[in-house]
Amino acid sequence: MIATNPDSVHAEQDIAEDKILLVDDNPTNLQLLLQTLNGRGYKLLVAKNGESALKIAQKNKPALILLDIMMPGIDGYEVCRQLKASADTNGITVIFLSALDETKDKVKGLNLGAVDFISKPFQPEEVLARVATQLKIHRLERALSERNKQLEADNQRILEAMTEGIFGLDQKGCITFVNAAANRMTGFSEDDLIGKELINILLKPNDPETVPILKTLQDGSEQHIEEDVFWHHNGHHFPVTYSVTPINTDHHPSGAVVVFKDITERKQNEEALQKALDELQEQKERLTHVSRLSTMGEMAAGFAHEVNQPLTAICNYAQVCNRMIQRDPLNKESLSEALEKIGTQARRAGDIIARIRSFVKKPAHCLEKVDCNKLISDVVKLAEVDARNNNMEIHLDLADELPLIEADPVQIQQVALNLIRNGMEAMGDRETRDIGVWVKTELDKNHQFVKVSVIDRGHGLTEDAADKLFHPFFTTKSYGMGIGLSVCESIISTHGGKLRFENNPEGGAIFYFTVPTV
Numbered sequence: 001m002i003a004t005n006p007d008s009v010h011a012e013q014d015i016a017e018d019k020i021l022l023v024d025d026n027p028t029n030l031q032l033l034l035q036t037l038n039g040r041g042y043k044l045l046v047a048k049n050g051e052s053a054l055k056i057a058q059k060n061k062p063a064l065i066l067l068d069i070m071m072p073g074i075d076g077y078e079v080c081r082q083l084k085a086s087a088d089t090n091g092i093t094v095i096f097l098s099a100l101d102e103t104k105d106k107v108k109g110l111n112l113g114a115v116d117f118i119s120k121p122f123q124p125e126e127v128l129a130r131v132a133t134q135l136k137i138h139r140l141e142r143a144l145s146e147r148n149k150q151l152e153a154d155n156q157r158i159l160e161a162m163t164e165g166i167f168g169l170d171q172k173g174c175i176t177f178v179n180a181a182a183n184r185m186t187g188f189s190e191d192d193l194i195g196k197e198l199i200n201i202l203l204k205p206n207d208p209e210t211v212p213i214l215k216t217l218q219d220g221s222e223q224h225i226e227e228d229v230f231w232h233h234n235g236h237h238f239p240v241t242y243s244v245t246p247i248n249t250d251h252h253p254s255g256a257v258v259v260f261k262d263i264t265e266r267k268q269n270e271e272a273l274q275k276a277l278d279e280l281q282e283q284k285e286r287l288t289h290v291s292r293l294s295t296m297g298e299m300a301a302g303f304a305h306e307v308n309q310p311l312t313a314i315c316n317y318a319q320v321c322n323r324m325i326q327r328d329p330l331n332k333e334s335l336s337e338a339l340e341k342i343g344t345q346a347r348r349a350g351d352i353i354a355r356i357r358s359f360v361k362k363p364a365h366c367l368e369k370v371d372c373n374k375l376i377s378d379v380v381k382l383a384e385v386d387a388r389n390n391n392m393e394i395h396l397d398l399a400d401e402l403p404l405i406e407a408d409p410v411q412i413q414q415v416a417l418n419l420i421r422n423g424m425e426a427m428g429d430r431e432t433r434d435i436g437v438w439v440k441t442e443l444d445k446n447h448q449f450v451k452v453s454v455i456d457r458g459h460g461l462t463e464d465a466a467d468k469l470f471h472p473f474f475t476t477k478s479y480g481m482g483i484g485l486s487v488c489e490s491i492i493s494t495h496g497g498k499l500r501f502e503n504n505p506e507g508g509a510i511f512y513f514t515v516p517t518v
Contacts, residue, residue: 019062020131021045023053023079024097025071029120033066033097036124037131050074054082057089063138064131066118069098069109077112084113093138095130097122151269167258168247173197173217176255185262187233198258202230213256216244220253230260239263314342367406367495369518372450373398373441379413380439383420392424393436402443403517405450407495412515415488415499419454419511422485426458426508433457444514449497453512460509461501469501488513 020042022033030046037044045060047053050071057065065083069076076096083089096109099120106117115137116130165185168177175193183190186202193201199211208214212223223244229237242260246253321342324335380394387394405412416439423437438455461469469485485499492499497514504510 019043019045019060019064020135021047021053021056021060021062021065023047023050023065023071023076024068025049026068029068029097032124033127036127040128042131050076050079053079057083057092058086061089062092064093064095064134066095066097066127066131067114069096069100069105077108080109080112080114091142093134095134097127165260165262167193167198167260169198169213169217169256169258171217171254173199173213173256175201182260185238185260186230192233203228204231213244213258216246216256217253220246220248222246227263239267314346318342367408369404369406370409370412372402372405372407372412372452372515375407375409375412376416376439376441376452379416380420382413383417383424386421386424387436390424390428390433392427392433394420394424395436395438397438397440399440399442402441402450403447405515406518407515408491411491412495415491415513416452416454418485418488419513422511423454423456423458423509426456426460430458432507443517447517449514449516451512451514453510455504455508455510457504457506457508460503460507 018041020037022030022037022044023046024030024033025048027048030048034044034046045056045062047056050073053065053067054074056062067076067079074082076098080094080096083092083094090113094114095116095118096106096114097118097120098105101119109117115134118127118130165182166177166179167175167182170176175196175198178188178190178193183193186193188201199205199208199213203211203213205211212225215221216223225242225244228240228242230240231237239262240260241263242258245257245259247255247257321335321338324331324338376398377396380396383394420437420439427433427435427437435457438453440453440455442451442453443449444451489499492513492515496516499511499513501509501511
């Protein structure tokens with residue numbers, strides 16, 4: 001249901017994540033947004049100016065606002081600033097939707113707290129995709145925040161209600177004292193424990209001689225055990241951390257004090273954290289793969305032309321062979337030559353397709369010992385498609401006898417291809433394009449890293465761009481998502497190397513990365 005009047009949805013008991021506020025002073029744009037988002041399960045609110053948008057946001061707390069910039073009265077920038085300045089509304093996700101598409105306009109919006117920028121005229125598919133993505137992020141952040149609050153509250157209650165479990169032991173290891181927390185955590189009553197040997201009730205070791213408690217009782221040394229298990233009265237064990245402190249009489253151990261904590265919750269949190277880290281790594285790998293597919297999408301036209309050439313040649317040679325077969329007498333030598341050319345062109349097309357498949361596949365992240373020069377040579381073959389389309393050359397300067405590197409080959413090629421294509425784009429409209437892009441490999445002075453440099457003679461980088469170049473969603477281009485260099489830096493960092501850049505003294509820029517040698 002579309003709600004153009006926010007009062008009509010005030011009484012509904014919906015969740016904030018479903019609410020989207022559309023702000024635009026242009027009725028046509030509002031109508032298009034409503035048509036785009038209608039029927040998607042969202043509760044849609046509408047404002048035709050900045051003042052109304054602030055009131056509706058304060059009252060209804062939408063999860064996301066699609067906000068126009070150029071409006072009479074309070075413009076979109078000021079609306080965003082006021083939203084982020086208020087504790088009640090600063091958690092609302094803001095996406096600017098505007099005809100302003102200069103980098104400075106986008107940077108200004110992001111600096112004010114917006115998370116994304118959609119240029120007008122917009123495509124409905126793009127709006128849907130970005131809205132869905134930002135709502136998912138918003139929900140995850142909200143759930144994480146609530147979960148953190150819940151965990152903090154639970155931990156506080158545990159700290160208030162419990163203390164460490166404490167046992168007092170005599171020289172033989174029999175329990176002489178037990179506190180209420182120990183009774184509660186182990187499930188044993190005081191009568192069950194007093195006078196019994198602790199290690200036989202709670203530890204049940206296969207080899208009692210290896211138990212730290214006995215060592216303390218024998219030589220008076222303090223022991224701290226990071227992780228072990230105690231057995232509960234119900235027959236199940238639970239993880240604990242404990243310390244053993246000797247009670248000395250006349251400089252000889254006459255007993256000990258055991259202080260322990262139940263670390264079940266900590267173990268669960270560690271498992272949850274590991275699961276979250278695994279999910280994060282999986283998301284990073286997906287983003288890396290998406291970036292790779294995006295690159296191939298941009299190069300698709302060139303590859304289509306590249307494959308079409310050998311296919312056309314195969315077709316022509318096949319027609320020639322057909323005519324030869326019909327001739328009498330049959331010229332076997334000419335026929336064999338034409339068939340050989342068909343095979344050559346088929347292999348050429350196959351090689352092109354194989355390189356594309358190898359690059360876009362999504363393998364399990366796996367490190368291999370590889371020849372960096374071969375990786376770079378192979379990726380240059382991919383980049384040469386763009387180079388030919390742009391009448392530009394790629395020059396190789398590969399160092400001899402480089403040691404092997406340990407790397408994920410596809411990811412390293414992804415970084416190299418991204419830098420090479422950026423270099424060619426930087427030179428696309430300059431007279432220096434005839435110089436081409438240079439790709440260089442070398443060994444660092446300490447012989448610990450292989451360094452790969454991509455050198456262009458383009459327009460170089462401004463100080464403003466240099467400061468934010470590796471930030472996600474920052475781009476100096478009029479298109480693209482601005483994730484390429486951010487993904488590249490993440491890849492190289494994961495490999496234990498660094499991705500850096502510097503201005504080329506001869507004009508342009510030098511981007512380089514390092515990868516550890518084996």
